[in-house]
Amino acid sequence: MQPKPHIVHLPVYQPGKPIEDVKRELGLDEVIKLASNENPYGSSPKVLQAIQQEFANISVYPDGSAVALTQALVKQTGLKEEQFIFGCGSDEIIALIARAFLLPGEESIMADQTFSVYKSNVEIEGAVAVEVPLRDGVHDLDAMLAQINDRTKIIWVCNPNNPTGTIVPEAELLAFLEQVPKHVMVVLDEAYAEFVTDRSYPDGIRLLSAYENLVVLRTFSKIYGLASLRIGYGMGAESTIRLINQVREPFNTSRVAQAAAIAALEDQEFVRECRDRNAEGRAYLQNELKRLGLESFPAHGNFIMLDVRRPSGEVFQELLRKGVIIRAGHHKYPTYIRVSIGSQPQNELFVRALEQVLGAEAAKARL
Numbered sequence: 001m002q003p004k005p006h007i008v009h010l011p012v013y014q015p016g017k018p019i020e021d022v023k024r025e026l027g028l029d030e031v032i033k034l035a036s037n038e039n040p041y042g043s044s045p046k047v048l049q050a051i052q053q054e055f056a057n058i059s060v061y062p063d064g065s066a067v068a069l070t071q072a073l074v075k076q077t078g079l080k081e082e083q084f085i086f087g088c089g090s091d092e093i094i095a096l097i098a099r100a101f102l103l104p105g106e107e108s109i110m111a112d113q114t115f116s117v118y119k120s121n122v123e124i125e126g127a128v129a130v131e132v133p134l135r136d137g138v139h140d141l142d143a144m145l146a147q148i149n150d151r152t153k154i155i156w157v158c159n160p161n162n163p164t165g166t167i168v169p170e171a172e173l174l175a176f177l178e179q180v181p182k183h184v185m186v187v188l189d190e191a192y193a194e195f196v197t198d199r200s201y202p203d204g205i206r207l208l209s210a211y212e213n214l215v216v217l218r219t220f221s222k223i224y225g226l227a228s229l230r231i232g233y234g235m236g237a238e239s240t241i242r243l244i245n246q247v248r249e250p251f252n253t254s255r256v257a258q259a260a261a262i263a264a265l266e267d268q269e270f271v272r273e274c275r276d277r278n279a280e281g282r283a284y285l286q287n288e289l290k291r292l293g294l295e296s297f298p299a300h301g302n303f304i305m306l307d308v309r310r311p312s313g314e315v316f317q318e319l320l321r322k323g324v325i326i327r328a329g330h331h332k333y334p335t336y337i338r339v340s341i342g343s344q345p346q347n348e349l350f351v352r353a354l355e356q357v358l359g360a361e362a363a364k365a366r367l
Contacts, residue, residue: 006104006126013116017325031323034340034350036227037162037192037303041277041343043225043260044270050263054256062255069258072265073233077205082238085245086253090191090219090232095121097187097215097234099247102127102153109147110156111139113164113332115189118156127153134332137164137297137305141176148184155180158189159204160196163330163338165299170202177211185240187215191232192301194223194271197279201300205235212237220257222302223274224264231257278302281341288351292358305330305338308358312337315357322353 016035023031066086074081087093094117102108104126110118112131119129128151132143139157148155157176160167168176173188180186188204204216219232231253234244264270282299289296289306296306308315312328315337319326327338339350 004124004126007124010120010123011116013120016327017320019325022320022323022325026321026323028323031325032342032346032349033325034342034346035325035327035338037222037301037340038227039223039225039274039302040341040346041225041274044264044267046263046267046270047224047226047260050259051256054259057255060255062251062253062258064250064252066253066258069261072262076265077235079205079208079235080238083208083235083241085234085241085248086258087232087234087248088230088252089221090189090217090234091117092252093217093232093234093244094118094187094189095124096244096248097154097185098122098125098127100244101185105151106153107147107149107151108154108156109144109152111144111158111161113330114139114156114158115162115191118158118187122154134161134164134166136166137161138166139168141168141172145176145179148181152181152184154185154187156187156189158191159202160192160301162191162301163303163327164297164305165301165303165338166297167196167198167201167300169200171200173202174207177207177214180213182213185213185215186211187217189217191217191219192222193218195275195278195302196300197275198300208235208237212240215240220261220264223271223278224261225274226257226260226264229254229257229260231261277343278341281344281347284344285339285341285347285351292351292355294358299341302341303338304341305333305336307333307336308354309335310358311335315354318357319350319353322356324350324353326350 019031019033070081070084098121102125107128107130108122109130112133122129130147215236217234221227316328
C-alpha cells in the first residue's frame with residue numbers, strides 16, 4: 001500500500017516517557033515525570049465531582065456543539081458563541097486549521113524550534129513549512145514578516161513558545177499583526193497563557209476584535225489539569241471558525257471532557273493558586289540553575305529550557321536512571337533539556353539529580 005509521498009519522512013510524535021515504563025525498565029520505586037508540562041497539582045476538586053456526575057450519561061453521545069461549555073467561555077471572555085471551536089486538545093484544532101485552509105504547495109511560516117505539531121500538519125496537507133530561526137529563543141517576528149509572499153497562507157506564533165518558554169511582548173505582537181496582510185492567517189497558540197505573570201504579555205483574546213485574520217488557541221490540558229481528557233479550544237472571527245468547523249468530525253470531544261472543562265472554568269481560585277505556586281517553583285529552579293552556573297532561556301510557562309553543555313540525550317538517560325524524566329532531543333539546541341516545573345519536592349529532587357549527573361565540581365567550575 002502506497003502512502004502520500006509527502007508524509008513518509010514525517011517523524012512519529014514521541015510523548016514523554018511514562019512513569020510506569022521507567023519503573024519497570026530500570027527497577028525504580030520512585031520516578032517523577034517532568035517532561036510533558038503537566039500540572040503537578042492535578043485539577044480542581046470541582047472537576048472530579050463533575051466527572052463522577054457525568055458517568056451516569058456515559059452511554060449517551062456528547063453535545064457535538066459543546067453548547068454548555070461554549071456558554072461558559074462566552075461568559076468568561078465576552079466573545080460570541082459562534083467564535084469558538086473545540087477539539088481533542090488544541091492539537092486537533094491545529095490539524096483542522098491546516099485541513100481547512102492549506103493546499104499543496106502553499107506556504108506556512110513558523111519558528112524553527114517550536115511546537116512540532118504545526119510543521120507535521122502543514123506537511124500532511126502537502127504544504128511547505130517555512131521555518132524561521134528563533135532569536136535568543138524568541139520568535140523573530142521581523143524575519144517571519146520577511147518570509148511572507150503570495151504563497152503564504154498561515155503563520156504560527158507559540159506564545160509562550162514551546163520548548164524555549166519565551167514570550168513575544170504585546171508591543172512587538174501588535175506591530176507584527178499590523179504588518180501581516182489581511183488574507184494571511186495568524187494562529188496565536190496560548191496553551192501556557194495562564195501561567196504567565198509578566199505584564200508585557202499580550203492577551204490574544206482581547207485582540208480578536210481588531211484582527212479578523214487572528215485565531216487564538218487555548219487548552220484545558222495545562223493549568224486546568226485535564227491533560228488526559230484531551231480538550232482544547234480555538235477562537236476567531238465567526239466566518240473563520242465556521243470554515244474550520246466544516247472539517248471537524250462530529251462528537252470530537254467527550255461528555256466527560258466537556259463537563260470537566262466547565263467545572264474547571266468555575267474554579268478560578270484553583271487556577272490562581274496553581275499560577276502562584278508555579279511562579280514560586282519557576283523562581284526556585286532559575287535560582288538553582290544560576291547557582292550551578294547553567295544558562296537557561298527566560299521562562300514564562302510551566303517549564304524551563306536549559307543548557308547542560310553536554311549532549312542532551314546523555315543527560316536524559318542519566319537523569320532517567322535517577323528516576324527523573326525530562327525532555328531532550330531539541331534539534332536546534334542539542335545541549336539543551338526542557339524540564340517541567342513540578343511541586344517543590346519534585347523540583348528539589350530534579351536539582352539534586354542534575355547536580356549529581358553534571359558533577360558538583362564541574363558545576364562549581366562554571367560559576
